[in-house]
Amino acid sequence: MKFVTALIWAFRRLVAKVPLGVLLLILSLVPVLFIDWTSTYAARPDLNADRNKDTATTSSVRLFPVLETDFPPPTYTKVIKVGKKDTLTSILRREGISLITVSQIQKKLKNIFDPRSIKPGQEIELQITPLSSRIKHNALERIVLRPDIYNEIIVEKVGKDSFGIRSQKVPIETRLTKSIGVIDGSLYQSAMRAGVPDQVIMRFIKIFSWDVDFQRGIRRGDKYQVMYEVLYTKEGKLARFGRIKYAGLNLQGRHRVLYRYKTSKGLIDFFDKKGFSARKPLMLTPIDGARLSSGYGKRRHPILGYNKMHRGLDFAAPVGTPIYSAGDGIIVERRRKGFYGKFIRVRHNSRFETAYAHLSSYKRGVVVGKRVRQGQVIGFVGSTGRSTGPHLHYEVRRNGKAVNPRRIKMPSGIKLKGRELRKYERARKEIINQYSALPDQNPFPVSEK
Ligand SMILES: [Zn+2]
Structure with a gap:
């Protein structure tokens, strides 16, 4: 009590001696000095905690935060x-x-x-x-x-x-072309026979690589639809094939359609009828799908068969076929690994990893600690380790456990909303009108290879 009295006394003397303005200034500073800065920082998500945890398990590799909503195209x-x-x-x-x-x-x-x-x-x-x-x-x-x-x-x-x-x-005229076909063999072979240009098919396959398993997901009798641009010069000569605007796949009765759309921010991507982007955090077919050996039939692992121990997808393709990183991530393993042969493991975030086995070689520069983008080539198909023929063995691991990549529900990269969604709706209607107005034609027939 004595202390408080002394304090009040000291305060009165101070007030008497110090000009009021200075006193107010001192008083106004008090709250600033007493703000609990530590609690302000603690309220933020602790990014470092996750980082430290990661460095503990993977030596010097640092985990970067993976944004689930923003997947800019690699190029x-x-x-x-x-x-x-x-x-x-x-x-x-x-x-x-x-x-x-x-x-x-x-x-x-x-x-x-x-x-x-x-x-x-x-x-x-x-x-x-x-x-x-x-x-x-x-x-x-x-x-x-x-x-x-x-x-x-x-x-x-x-x-x-x-x-x-x-x-x-410079092409000065753009015409639209449509092609519809039934798949017999691989999608690539069928579309080639129908006269769809090589580059167009490859792009078409990439558009669907996010959630179509091009080895097992395609059956005889499935259908494809595509509408793309063909560009001509002033002299009326074919200059090049342009963009795909409409891409459809009818797989075992389930019809998927994707439409090309450029967002207000300038991002060009493919979206479904509800405005979800086709792009996913991980690709289901992380390989050049055009070069898969056959569209269907290779459903079993060449060695082990599909059982509980083998939770991966095998893609039979010629030696040297490029393998893509299924998502943005960091290379955490790259070595020869027993039955797996030449092996790569990519960490995508704190939960998901993907693994690639039996490679013939690694892409130059793909080393442990290297950051890779989705769709970037990391290695090439081979038959190293325990394997009877060239194929990619692909695994998705969630919290360290291999899961069936076909079963996991991947969030969509982007969902168009509000004004953007309405703008997309108008663009989509226009594409549908263009598509319906065109006859089914294949003006670029090619001779059988
Ligand atoms: Zn396998």
Whole structure:
């Protein structure tokens, strides 16, 4: 009690001596000094706790947070409008392209295209692959320059660190083509026989690779539908095949249809009729599906058969067929591993891992600790370990246990909502109208291979 009295006394003396303004200032600082900073931090999710747990189990590998809602495509195309003070170099540097690449591009363009001839308002197309999660740390795959409306110059990657240059006529007319077919053999073979261009089929398969098992999920009598663009030059010559706008698969009576749509943020993806993106955190067919040996029939493991011990999917494909990382993640194992032969394990988040076995070789640069993107090639099909023929043995592990990849429910990458969903609805209706208006045609018949 004496202490309190003394304090009040001291306070009165202070008030008497110190000007009121200064006193108020001191008092106003008190709450700031007494805020419990520690509790503010504790309220945040403890990202480090998860990280530490991870480093404990996988030596030096650090877990990064995997966003379940945002899966940007590994490689994307960007169209840039040249600004008033822009040079080709400033544009490329702004997009996170290294100086080494910029000088390589300039060397290629020498004597063919003068970079100083680019004008404000002109459009330059770039194809970019992010190299890491850092913003603007990108590799350039391709640059398209248009000296005039009829011609374009393309500089694109041809090897690991080298670029090639070519020029071509700009397509000025786009026509839509539709193809419908019944699957007999693999989807690839059937569509090829029907005259669907090779690149279109490969893209079609990739669009469905998120949740279709192209080895077991396709049966004789299943149907496909596709509508894609065909581009022609001013002279009426076929320039190239464009984008797929509509992709349908009728598997054992279940009809899946996907529509191409560009979101307001510029993300191009395929969505179902409810606005769910086709893209999933993990791919069900993490392999170049066009090269699978047969559409159906190879339902059993070449060695073990499907039993409780063997919870994986086998994809029979020729030696050397590219294998993709099923999702974004980190390589946590890459070695020869007994029956598995050459083996890779990828960690996607604190719960999910995928494993790939019997590889013939690993993709260069794919080493333990390396971060990989979904769809990135990590290795090649082989027959190492205990295996009778070339195939990929693919496993999905949840909390360390192998689960049947066909059984797990994967969340959708994106769900369109609100105004975006209404915009998508209009785009989807237009695609449906275009599709219905077209006759079923295959204007590009190819001879049997
Ligand atoms: Zn297997």
